[in-house]
Amino acid sequence: MPILCTLSERQLWQLARAMGSAAFRKGDVVFRKGEPGDRFYIVQSGAFTVFDGGSPATPCFFAYPQLF
DSSP: OGGGTTSOHHHHHHHHHHOOOOOOOTTOOOOOTTSOOOOOOBOOSSEEEEEOOOSSOOEEEEESSOBO
């Protein structure tokens, strides 16, 4: 992933040790607009859709590999 390319091998290992994993199912809400951004997600597999909450809702579709 381009954003991680500048990290040294040591930094990548430190990052990997600090990370956790999470699994979500279709229809799960991961976060809502306006909530504090206290997580960083790397999509390992699958796909997701982001709705901006506008009316009408305009979805943005993402698939592996994506960061958000």
